[in-house]
Amino acid sequence: MAKVQYYTPEKFEELKSELQYLKLQGRSDMAKQIAEARDKGDLSENAEYDAAKDAQGLLELKISKMEEIVANARVLDETNIDTSKVSILSKVKIKNKKNGMEVVYTIVSEEEADLKAGKISNSSPFGKGLFGKSVGDTAEIQAPAGKLEFEILEISR
Structure with missing residues (x-):
């Protein structure tokens, strides 16, 4: 279980904005990279495709961590x-x-x-x-x- 962190209202909004950006723009960009790599031929020997899939995994991990941080965040008055x-x-x-x-x-x-x-x-x-x-x-x-x-x-x- 993640620990609770306390944030200023400004920092909390910054965290939520970054998470939203990663979910929308980050995933969209990643899908484009994978599609471009897939178009380059045989997937079994396509290093660009493998790299794009690895980058996608890292992006999803970052999104997961950000979701956990936002879920456990407490805004201080x-x-x-x-x-x-x-x-x-x-x-x-x-x-x-x-x-x-x-x-x-x-x-x-x-x-x-x-x-x-x-x-x-x-x-x-x-x-x-x-x-x-x-x-x-x-x-x-x-x-x-x-x-x-x-x-x-x-x-x-």
């Missing part, structure tokens, strides 16, 4: 997010206790994570370390560089 503790879709301002550097991250699902945009996954070491903390708490995060300590300065949405 940002207005109902509790800002007393760090949770999914919380915007967290933290301060590195060692060097005093302050950073703001938004906690999101794995699929939405984008470090350049300041979005970190709730399943990453940072996301796990910050989850459930309140303003003033210290989060100890085990990073590749060693154990880091961060003070939670602010939680918003």
Whole structure:
């Protein structure tokens, strides 16, 4: 059974659009490729046909995975997010206790994570370390560089 993932309304719509595109346009394009390969002669020795059938199998696998993701997706209403503790879709301002550097991250699902945009996954070491903390708490995060300590300065949405 797939695990439930939480998404912003925008990301959920993006996932549904991608799935719809794969089902309609992707399958249509794949059928054309198979038909073109079939027209080239003997199927038993037609490498192009075999490749097109393999690509079709991969497309169907991707569609199946996307359907599972969409079926297990939960859309979060940002207005109902509790800002007393760090949770999914919380915007967290933290301060590195060692060097005093302050950073703001938004906690999101794995699929939405984008470090350049300041979005970190709730399943990453940072996301796990910050989850459930309140303003003033210290989060100890085990990073590749060693154990880091961060003070939670602010939680918003």
